Amino acid sequence: MSTTTTYLDDLGRVRVEFTGLNTDADYALVERSTDGITWTTVRGGDKVGLTAGAGKLDDYEFAAGVANTYRVTAVDAADVTRFGSGAFTTGNNTTLNPPLPASTPNGALLTLFVTHANTAATITTPTGWTLLAGGAGHMAVFYRTMAGGVTAPSVAFSGGASGDSCSAIVTAWTNAATPVHAALQTNASAQNVSTPGATLAAAGVVWVMQEWKKSTGTGAALPTAQFEADPVGGFNTAGANNESQIIWRTLAATNAQTIPSSVTTWTGGSAAVSKARLLRTTKRLNVGVETSVITPVLDSVWIKNVRRPSLNRKATVSGISEITRPSRVAIIDVIGRTMPLAINDVRGSQRFTLTVTTPSLAAAADFDNALLTGHAVFIQAPTALCAIPTVYATIGDTAQRKTAARGVRRYFDLPVTEVAAPASTVYSDTFTYADVLATYATIADVIAANVSYSALVDKVSTAVVIVP
Known part of the structure; x- marks a missing residue:
């Protein structure tokens, strides 16, 4: 059994590849840890399919700038x-x-x-x-x-x-x-x-x-x-x-x-x-475990879409507003009392506005298209100490503007509200069936352009995913 990890900068992902799993294995469990104690299942990694004892998975939520240990566990699902x-x-x-x-x-x-x-x-x-x-x-x-x-x-x-x-x-x-x-x-x-x-x-x-x-x-x-x-x-x-x-x-x-x-x-x-x-x-826990360590280094902030990774984009952040957390409190005035009653709850999630700069009209159109799904996004900063928080967020009403009359540079104001991460079962390949239909006219074209099914799945979608 062998496991390798590689950082791919095309979509900001760590590719975890494994081969030689025990022939009894029905699937692989892929987990990540930064301390070797607490392990988190990689999104989509609870049951990774195998072909001849081999498989792979892309992780978009790694911890940037620190060592990430990936653990691949081969699992036999059969009964005793x-x-x-x-x-x-x-x-x-x-x-x-x-x-x-x-x-x-x-x-x-x-x-x-x-x-x-x-x-x-x-x-x-x-x-x-x-x-x-x-x-x-x-x-x-x-x-x-x-x-x-x-x-x-x-x-x-x-x-x-x-x-x-x-x-x-x-x-x-x-x-x-x-x-x-x-x-x-x-x-x-x-x-x-x-x-x-x-x-x-x-x-x-x-x-x-x-x-x-x-x-x-x-x-x-x-x-x-x-x-x-x-x-x-x-x-x-x-x-x-x-x-x-x-x-x-x-x-x-x-x-x-x-x-x-x-x-x-x-x-x-x-x-x-x-x-x-x-x-x-009881059933044995596994039929083999292998680990691999990698330290992914980012050179920019990423805005990622876990449901459509082909829409992941690097973002040049030129500004961030103050970060607020709204209170959840109700003040109730009581007749005959000077002091009101307070009903308190935990504060809300982080709120802030990111300003993202694009260098050209084409880049602006591409970035705007990437936001059109309205999905929750994963904003990933290069380090934990970056001024920009690493959070899951939903983006409110966006605004696109310019600062010069004939300038091509565009500025996007993105009002961000931190939200809970989607369930680990929410994930997608970078190239879906809809992308196949949009990209190829016939099955013969698919076969001619791809040497294997894996090569097809590994493609990065360039199709428009939002219907006007």
């Missing part, structure tokens, strides 16, 4: 899914080598469920695996991420004796985060196995229930209706001291789901002590 399980492996108090599920893709989460019939036994953590917090001893869960060179684990035991059955199985999960221990319940001797519940839940969580019983058996019912009726594991009679482990899982739910405590009905075997562990896993 059980990819498959290897063979249920059993033994008689001996080291086990449960196989990995066939064709497990790199990046998948591997979980290793291990049990031993002797409750005094312990399990040695296999090389490269991590013990899941919340339970160890003779019944444990380990996990790791699949990658090149990963082979079947070697699971060793201590504290057991000949005749003690032991079991292990590996399951692979796609798009899964690190599993989290939710609950462990130890049960007295009984035919059935009581299972714990959990109330900490969220959309997209997959729940897994691992049940162990110090007895063999022939079958077991669902713990609750939320679990799928295709468990893995089995009944182990490798040693005289029998045991069984059965592992259930839910599907990822669109809505949050709570698992109630329950009792699993076991058939066959005999009454025995048992345990049940509940764990959960």
Whole structure:
């Protein structure tokens, strides 16, 4: 994965380009920060489309004159899914080598469920695996991420004796985060196995229930209706001291789901002590993160239109009025009282008038056209300490004037009112479908003038966007 950032002065934008994203990525999230602590989603950067693991985005709202760090996160939008399980492996108090599920893709989460019939036994953590917090001893869960060179684990035991059955199985999960221990319940001797519940839940969580019983058996019912009726594991009679482990899982739910405590009905075997562990896993946050740093330097004030970036213009500001903030207060005179009542609220946003100079009649016409949409604009100063504030604003009634009888220089007085920034989902490409229709007569003309679709999108519109 590689990310590059480049300042393009044509429209006052930082281009963020990225390639080589994980093949599982469905889209990219693009964020910006000037301190490495607080991150802001770049306008239009919440879901950037990918083509063969590559994409790009233009940022018009960067912080000028300081280092901007851009973070690109590759996101896999798929639900957590059980990819498959290897063979249920059993033994008689001996080291086990449960196989990995066939064709497990790199990046998948591997979980290793291990049990031993002797409750005094312990399990040695296999090389490269991590013990899941919340339970160890003779019944444990380990996990790791699949990658090149990963082979079947070697699971060793201590504290057991000949005749003690032991079991292990590996399951692979796609798009899964690190599993989290939710609950462990130890049960007295009984035919059935009581299972714990959990109330900490969220959309997209997959729940897994691992049940162990110090007895063999022939079958077991669902713990609750939320679990799928295709468990893995089995009944182990490798040693005289029998045991069984059965592992259930839910599907990822669109809505949050709570698992109630329950009792699993076991058939066959005999009454025995048992345990049940509940764990959960959520979707992994990403499948790759890359950053790039750039310090964009501006040589002028910009007036930008985030809905039509092709109308972004550099502005030669020749004057700025005093900056005011209107009060929001009501003074109410009360009969019989000298002092009136005051109803106060926060002050209003900044108000001021910018005077922008254009050097020619053509430049004046172009600048006037750029303002015709009436959209809110982003006024961006070269530095934070500039006398001209960097604000989102709406521009009121404009006035165009000259100072000499035959002069071509024009002065625009722009009454500015600071407003809230549009939502981050408000954005546009520099070249839209309307621009294609206005620029090209036929599809053949489009193809002849552009080597690729990306080249077409990257064009800067010169079409008139306001109907007279």
